[in-house]
Amino acid sequence: MQSGPEPTVPEEAPSEVELDAVEAETEVVEEDAVTNEKSAAQADAAAQTEPSAEAEPDYKDQWIRSVAELDNVRKRARRDAAQSEQRGVARLARELLPALDNLDRAIKAAEAHPESSNSDLIGGIQLVQQELLAAFSRAGIIRDAALGEQFNPHQHEAVAQQPAEGQAAGTVIEVYEHGYLLGDEVLRAAKVVVAA
Numbered sequence: 001m002q003s004g005p006e007p008t009v010p011e012e013a014p015s016e017v018e019l020d021a022v023e024a025e026t027e028v029v030e031e032d033a034v035t036n037e038k039s040a041a042q043a044d045a046a047a048q049t050e051p052s053a054e055a056e057p058d059y060k061d062q063w064i065r066s067v068a069e070l071d072n073v074r075k076r077a078r079r080d081a082a083q084s085e086q087r088g089v090a091r092l093a094r095e096l097l098p099a100l101d102n103l104d105r106a107i108k109a110a111e112a113h114p115e116s117s118n119s120d121l122i123g124g125i126q127l128v129q130q131e132l133l134a135a136f137s138r139a140g141i142i143r144d145a146a147l148g149e150q151f152n153p154h155q156h157e158a159v160a161q162q163p164a165e166g167q168a169a170g171t172v173i174e175v176y177e178h179g180y181l182l183g184d185e186v187l188r189a190a191k192v193v194v195a196a
Contacts, residue, residue, distance in 0.1 A: 090185065094188070099132075100129065101178075103125055140182055140183060146172045150171060156194075157190065159193060164196070172190075172195075176191040177191040
């Protein structure tokens with residue numbers, strides 16, 4: 001026996017059916033590759049368009065925010081102007097209150113001594129007093145009518161306390177100096193005598 005290489009059997013050539021099946025599989029793989037490339041390209045395009053959409057500002061939202069901010073600025077300006085006006089009115093009123101008190105004292109002094117007073121002069125003083133009170137009223141400043149009211153430490157300043165018949169304890173029985181209010185703000189507390 002000879003030992004040598006074994007003879008090889010030549011392979012059979014693939015049949016046409018087998019070749020067609022291999023070509024079909026190759027076409028499917030190639031189509032899948034093309035489809036995958038297209039979908040990858042579409043995903044890349046979508047990814048590229050999304051950042052640009054996010055990078056583009058939302059003009060409508062910015063406009064709405066700007067309009068709201070402008071409205072807030074206007075409201076704040078109106079409120080600040082009204083507060084400034086009220087502070088100015090209060091400051092002027094505080095400066096004029098002593099003059100109004102002096103007019104009250106002049107009228108009381110003239111009424112206490114009718115024999116030595118000139119009725120025309122008293123009438124003129126009363127007219128000036130009324131005009132000044134009317135101007136205060138137009139500005140929103142009112143005189144505190146403390147007489148007969150219950151003592152309120154936020155609006156009244158007790159100067160004295162006296163026993164009074166027929167009056168409940170804590171009732172204002174006499175006003176030395178009138179108080180004035182501007183809305184809820186006390187410009188000056190009334191100086192009063194309180195029943196004991």
